[in-house]
Amino acid sequence: MSRPVPRPGVLDIAPYVPGKSSAPGVARVFKLSANETPLGPSPKAIEAFKACALHLEDYPEGSSRVLREAIGKSFGLDPDRIVCGAGSDEILNFLGHAFLGAGDEAIMTEHCFLVYPIATMANGAKCVVVPETDFTANVDTILAAVTPRTKIVWIANPNNPTGTYVPFDEIKRLQRSLPPHVLLVIDAAYSEYVSRNDYEAGIELVATTENTVMCRTFSKIHGLASLRVGWMYAPAHIIDAINRIRGPFNVSTPAMLAAIASLADTAYLEHARAHNDQWRGWLTEEIGKLGLKVTPSVANFILIHFPQEKRRTADDADAFLTKRGLVLRGLKNYKLPHALRLTVGTEEANRLVVEALRDFQGS
Ligand SMILES: *Cc1c(COP(=O)(O)O)cnc(C)c1O
Numbered sequence: 178m179s180r181p182v183p184r185p186g187v188l189d190i191a192p193y194v195p196g197k198s199s200a201p202g203v204a205r206v207f208k209l210s211a212n213e214t215p216l217g218p219s220p221k222a223i224e225a226f227k228a229c230a231l232h233l234e235d236y237p238e239g240s241s242r243v244l245r246e247a248i249g250k251s252f253g254l255d256p257d258r259i260v261c262g263a264g265s266d267e268i269l270n271f272l273g274h275a276f277l278g279a280g281d282e283a284i285m286t287e288h289c290f291l292v293y294p295i296a297t298m299a300n301g302a303k304c305v306v307v308p309e310t311d312f313t314a315n316v317d318t319i320l321a322a323v324t325p326r327t328k329i330v331w332i333a334n335p336n337n338p339t340g341t342y343v344p345f346d347e348i349k350r351l352q353r354s355l356p357p358h359v360l361l362v363i364d365a366a367y368s369e370y371v372s373r374n375d376y377e378a379g380i381e382l383v384a385t386t387e388n389t390v391m392c393r394t395f396s397k398i399h400g401l402a403s404l405r406v407g408w409m410y411a412p413a414h415i416i417d418a419i420n421r422i423r424g425p426f427n428v429s430t431p432a433m434l435a436a437i438a439s440l441a442d443t444a445y446l447e448h449a450r451a452h453n454d455q456w457r458g459w460l461t462e463e464i465g466k467l468g469l470k471v472t473p474s475v476a477n478f479i480l481i482h483f484p485q486e487k488r489r490t491a492d493d494a495d496a497f498l499t500k501r502g503l504v505l506r507g508l509k510n511y512k513l514p515h516a517l518r519l520t521v522g523t524e525e526a527n528r529l530v531v532e533a534l535r536d537f538q539g540s
Contacts, residue, residue, distance in 0.1 A: 265407030340474025
């Protein structure tokens with residue numbers, strides 16, 4: 178039988194499986210599996226969203242101009258060098274679409290964000306996966322994997338699901354050492370949560386080089402994941418290429434206006450950052466005290482490691498926590514079968530998780 182066949186590579190893609198969001202039979206569920214903010218978006222963003230309901234018949238402005246201008250003002254960037262997308266996922270896929278084809282290679286690290294293999298293989302290109310060191314991207318192993326076919330290096334900084342980061346000096350060394358035809362994609366989805374002196378989201382490199390882009394999102398600290406809005410800061414020639422393949426109305430008006438209101442509410446963002454700082458530290462310490470290894474994180478989630486002993490495994494812990502309505506992220510598809518990822522939650526959720534893990538360890 179003859180029938181339409183997708184291009185080579187497409188059917189090799191493992192479909193993206195989101196973290197589970199329910200716990201059957203449990204009355205109260207805490208979803209700590211998707212790195213969503215426990216605080217919700219700024220009330221001002223919700224207000225802006227609601228105000229859009231009266232004009233749903235109108236197409237959005239096609240270039241996301243008002244949002245690009247607001248981002249430009251917040252970050253001190255030229256709005257002409259910004260592209261907005263329906264989530265940064267869309268932008269990552271635009272980049273793959275524009276820069277990768279059959280025979281090309283894209284480099285990513287062992288436990289990288291799973292959108293990178295999708296954005297690579299969907300365009301017929303090959304994933305070159307390199308080892309990490311202590312769950313952290315290693316610039317030397319990335320550089321060692323570069324070939325004449327390399328077109329993109331994907332790096333999340335901080336990385337999801339490990340929570341680790343690469344200091345800015347190392348990111349600069351990576352950019353300097355790459356051949357100039359290789360595009361360095363810095364995915365800074367969690368950058369607002371980082372408070373380290375040796376970290377920079379990538380703005381300086383984008384401003385001063387021709388082959389670096391930085392992707393950002395409103396899904397994480399801004400709490401607008403359901404609206405799907407992200408953006409990229411990039412050199413003019415890359416903006417030009419992406420604007421040629423971008424759908425003409427790819428960001429909705431409610432998404433744009435809620436994002437603008439959220440950017441303006443700096444006090445709310447500061448509150449969200451402080452909440453995360455406090456509870457990420459507390460969770461890391463308390464869970465460590467229970468005898469479980471936690472990878473130090475700079476983002477809004479932590480990676481908890483479990484032993485491979487009977488009744489003590491990550492699967493066992495996952496089942497135990499789920500019965501109490503605490504839903505974490507299993508990481509088998511991230512090649513981390515012995516770890517669970519926990520998103521920082523409300524004070525109540527965080528305390529319940531530690532209590533449940535204490536009971537699990539004592540069981
Ligand atoms: C959550 C996340 C994103 C953002 O995705 P959106 O499409 O903007 O919701 C991007 N990169 C990483 C590494 C993430 O974890």
